[in-house]
Amino acid sequence: MTSTAVLPHAATSSGIAIREVTKSYDGTTVVDRVTLDLPRGGLTCLVGPNGAGKSTLLSIVARLLPADEGEVHVDDLDVTRCESSVLARRLAILRQEHHLAVRLRVRDLVGFGRFPHCGGRLRPVDVEHVDRALHYLDLEDLADRFVDELSGGQRQRVLIAMVVAQDTDYVLLDEPLNNLDMRHALGILRLLRRAVDELGKTVVVVVHDLNAAAAFADRIVAMRDGRVVAAGSPDEVMREGLLEEIFAVPITVERVQGRPVGHYLRR
Template identity: 60%
Template sequence: MTATASAPAGAAGTPGAAAPRARSIRAEGVTKRYGTAVVVDDVSIDLPAGGVVSIIGPNGAGKSTFLSMVARLLPSDGGRVVVDGDDVARTAGDVMARRLGILRQDNHLAVRLTVRDLVTFGRYPHTKGRTTAEDRAHVDAALEYLELTDLQHRFLDELSGGQRQRAFVAMVLAQDTDYVLLDEPLNNLDLKHARAMMALARRAADDLGKTVVTVLHDVNFASCWSDVVVAMRDGRVVAHGSPQEVITTEVLTEVYEVDVTIHEVDGRRVALYYT
């Protein structure tokens, strides 16, 4: 589903050949304030394309605000976000909408829609409302991928919270962007469907070539399903790297201010913090 960039006119390595742009999400000194409160504080980080990135941290750490600035849903008060070499604040909206898709926390709609209507909205950046056979194929594929085909003609208000969450994720996948941003996608999901959602994120990265960036509260889902974990606190990045580097007693105790012990289970790091 991911488009592949065509080769430059000049042969690689020859004089005058265009250098390929590094694919990444890069934040450079990104800051967001609400009055005197600094919510995201001078964040600089580079997230190379590919795989699953999870952003963790306590409430108020700035995780969702940072993701919203990456998606250009919120303007920054300082610094900039660059995606594949383009400043998101200076690039045309329709261009960025074909590159970045986001699932927001507040998925409330004023109109009554069926599941299929909602997922079809994901094609709007490509079609401006004039759907084609190709668009319908993308919608069908997203519905099937999220196991929503049998529910496609149901109205959203007739679904469970977990089914509705999957419908919004299907809309984002139908948008067919290189980068998929999921803000707390495990909201309203029980253990079975939370696991299925993380497996979906993993498959989207591995099978479809997407870069999935997700905000999570469950550090163990982040540890077991991610390639990169970013830990935030008080608007700043405390640590980022592989789960082996970030899911440690030292980092998690600093981030959450609770006693955390780490255990290795089948080669994965699991944090215990219940006692």
Template identity: 45%
Template sequence: MIIVDKLTKTFGHSKVVSQASAQFEKGKVTSIIGPNGAGKSTLLSMASRLLPKDSGSVVIDCKDLAEWDTKQLAKKLAVLRQANNITMRFTVREMVAFGRFPYSQGKLNAQDQAEINNAIEYLGLTSIQDKYLDELSGGQRQLAFIAMVIAQDTDYVFLDEPLNNLDIKHSLQIMKNIQRLAREMNKAVVVVIHDINFAACYSDIIIALKRGEVVASGTVNEVIQASVLSEIYETPFNIVEVEGKRMCTYH
């Protein structure tokens, strides 16, 4: 389990995250929602040591984040950031192979190749594994990046807005695979996401931020409520049940 306790971050005179606490459990998808500028990505960056915290603590499997060796942390926690600007030309397979770097240090062995094969097959990318990333659609590229994370074989996976600029078809495909990662591989998957309905359909836990503070946290049924969402987003919401799933509509 990852335990985040009272994380705070200030940029200049602006407190971006304030006293934020959360828990990320294996076998569950946790979605972090909230308006633009709420501090979602900043919270994820501090929890993964990509950004230094001002105060608070992060504990991964009973060990403080600051005490983790970088190489060992890369075998425990994988992070897919919002912006993945790849300037060099890589095939899907080459991209997925980067996920094995914490283990291989660039010298792939038979086990590494097997993990790469498994990740590619798991996301149905076998037929395009030799294509270059710049030849693919946005959704296919995003799946390749997630396959790289799978190949890294960590207990914890952080995904910062993995649905950014994707159509509904590819968004559905990615959210279904995110849910599979948690349930079939027993990983703790944490997703920063803007689409509340995708969060409601595919999450186990939802954490809502507003102006840097955690203002709601709990199960889908506890957080996906008209009164809660209306307060967070400052706009009226309706909640409807569709095939047992809670869905949001707007006034």
């Protein structure tokens, strides 16, 4: 399980600990003193309007971007100080934007997910992880196709498969449902739920579909203007006044099969 080493700033319990994280661009603060604990285990949906700071925050947690101030720990790892290969075996991220310049086949790109574990030379155990990821993402028939010849949704599934193959305890996914049809979007949400429930993974997903968040998440974290403005169970966050404050549109919340569901009003 996790290391028992006690570090000066180690969180008292394991998980992702974000402390007073701030990021500015040209004098504009886009992540503003965010402090947030994401305990180990569980599925968190990160929601909020465009420009709220969701991607910036996730990128800082995954060390793709340096914070101006503040600290992030993933269990006992100080994200800014640990070796990148150590972090890559603990935490994987799917970015919102991808620039795939190289011509690769699906299976080879998914295999990149194993590099933190095997250093580029896939062992039989790595091939097993790749095969499993291809199966989970419904990509077996596309495994030998070139990624740049796939549809947008197929390509999105390949990128998710690469993250799944990395097989880390912590998984951050920035808008993984982009471009996906309903069947595949539901498939991903169910897959993430199973990864949490059966494998004990800790998953953080940025989604714009509030009802997907309410149906699948253990907790919802809402950001606006660089700040965390709400965090709690779906029942705690899916409240009409609060949602209107976050998204600046009127939303009606009803309960369907015991879960809160938000509707837009037509007016």
